[in-house]
Amino acid sequence: MNTYQARSTALQRFLRAAPVRAIILVICTIWTLPTAGMLVSSFRSANNIRSSGWWTGLVHPFEATQWTIENYSTVLTADGMANAFINSLIITIPSTVIPITIAAFAAYAFAWMKFPGRDLLFIIVVALLVVPLQMALIPIFRLYNDIELGGTFLGTWLAHTGFGLPLAIYLLYNYIAQLPRELFESVFIDGASHFTAFRRLVLPLSIPAIASFAIFQFLWVWNDLLVALVFLGTAPDVAIVTSRLSAMIGTKGEAWHLLTAGAFITMVVPLIVFFALQRYFVRGLLAGSVKG
Amino acid sequence: MASVTYDHVYKRFGDVVAVNDLQIEIKDKEFLVLVGPSGCGKSTALRLLAGLESISDGEISIGDRVVNDVAPKDRDIAMVFQSYALYPHMSVYDNMAFGLKLRGMPKDEIKRRVEEAGDVLGIEALLDRKPRQLSGGQRQRVALGRAIVREPNVFLLDEPLSNLDAKLRVQTRAEISKLHKRLQTTFIYVTHDQVEAMTMADRIAVMKDGILQQLDTPQNLYDHPANRFVAGFIGSPSMNFFDAHVRQNGGGIKVDAGSFSVDIPQSQAGPYQGYVDKAVVFGVRPEDIHNPDFPPPNITPAPVSAKVEVTELMGNEIFAYFNNGGHSFVGRVDPRSQYGLDQDVQVVFNMDNMHVFDKDTEQAIR
Helix, strand or coil: CCHHHHHHHHHHHHHHHHHHHHHHHHHHHHHHHHHHHHHHHHCECHHHHHHCCHHHHHCCCCCHHHECCHHHHHHHHCCCHHHHHHHHHHHHHHHHHHHHHHHHHHHHHHHHCCCCCHHHHHHHHHHHHHCCHHHHHHHHHHHHHHCCCCCCHHHHHHHHHHHHHHHHHHHHHHHHHCCCHHHHHHHHHCCCCHHHHHHHHHHHHCHHHHHHHHHHHHHHHHHCCHHHHHHCCCCCCCCCHHHHHHHHHHHCCCCHHHHHHHHHHHHHHHHHHHHHHCHHHHCCCCCCCCCC | CCCEEEEEEEEEECCEEEEEEEEEEECCCCEEEEECCCCCCHHHHHHHHHCCCCCCEEEEEECCEECCCCCHHHCCEEEECCCCCCCCCCCHHHHHHHHHHHCCCCHHHHHHHHHHHHHHHCCHHHCCCCHHHCCHHHHHHHHHHHHHHCCCCEEEEECCCCCCCHHHHHHHHHHHHHHHHHHCCEEEEEECCHHHHHHHCCEEEEEECCEEEEEECHHHHHHCCCEHHHHHHCCCCCCEEEEEEEEEECCEEEEECCCCEEECCHHHCHHHHHHECCEEEEEECHHHEECCCCCCCCCCEEEEEEEEEEEEECCCCEEEEEEECCEEEEEEECCCCCCCCCCEEEEEEEHHHCEEEECCCCEECC
């Protein structure tokens, strides 16, 4: 094939893919436009926001006078977003780590250990997937009031753990159960106990599954408002970013410059988490273990 | 260093008897090959010894110790799996060192053993790589290395060559044999490939449907198969079988297959006297069928006429597919034979190496 032909087939391939790419580009643009507008607005002064559209800010992007970080400083200090941000982290990190830890152990046991009632127990766990969270709110709320867990971080961690566990166990079970049997036989002949097999073999191999569930759980807990409202409340010392933001909408519905800044503070952590961990979605750690 | 004994061992999966009354005594330092078709129970027998399956009945001993209830890790065995089962997240070095680390061996001793094994297997340059960066043959070596460093009493190998290409398989076959001589350890090797079994084994155990058919040296298995199954399983192409009757023929006796009959040499006739006029299965290996133009020395020829159906030239010999009155059979004849298709020819069977089996029990008549 000479260069002319090569170039023409490459061109043909490009042209054939062009409509699809154009459509994807349009969808992506529409999808990200509000977020982009929010980001731009959050750096503009209240007057600018009221007098002109956010896109006018992009006409002279290097005109420093139109940009301000005052919105952020106001929101973080006067509106308590800084404190809420820390509270959100305090809620979200344990509410992600605890269910994953429990679920990984449980998934290993369900997949590779023999004990009486294993299948029944697993069916019950999977069945819990269909129980709506809202059904459990009132009973747990009453229980928490009795044992004084209401309004505490611990109570909220446990609630998130409970709501997250069925899916976590189910997902991790699916992954761990399909690890090759020979790996386990080999590791047991090599002298491993179940705990060693779990720690040295299953855990490192399950990182893709654990990471992808961790992303889900983290984002779900971070964005959650309902569970936090019910079990944590809105007292300033425990309120998280979502409940702060919803409170701000009530009290400062007109102050767009503050709302956009607050919303972006709420969003920044999910964005970081997603971009930091997204490679685990595509990486297959198993390649090379067995002939395939 | 240890012997291994299967004493009336059974393994049942529900109604299926995977291993049925298995009795084998494997001597210290022996290379025993378990061979048989798929589903014959050979792998299960090995896994029972490894402790990966529980024994339904009977006893397995390693050395003097009954290991029925001993955990796999305490049996002092190492196993090489068909899929290699390398730990994908560990380097080659860590793959080999893992079992030693778990046993709390000092670091420098681990290093010495792993490096020595790497040296023996020619993988010393790969120690830092991950399994996914290795070729099939290299992975296979790592799997062997992981077994070697443990310095176990018994090596278990479950079809370790099945995933290699033909050339590499032949090469690795020889290397495993060398390894056995070097390590002076008991090897138990499972395969479905009778060539692997014949070339590597001190003794071969042929299994079928969970039952041990014959346990003997490769040469005895080939020369004196105990029954029709073993006769057909060992050797390639496999033995030709003819439904036949033993008949009185003047002073001697002959095998009458209907469309042809061959005389049994006087010296061998003894065991067949009692089978006169009874139905038997007559067997002759392709390599014992010759072109009378090129007869090898010192055989007892019995002429049979046949029609040539197909010939396959192999270079050093010809696989010729013959037909005699509806009986098809294969001969490995001299490459100088000039056979045309549908040509009527004479071949000779070497009656010194004939086999006769009881029609009902399929046991060899001796």
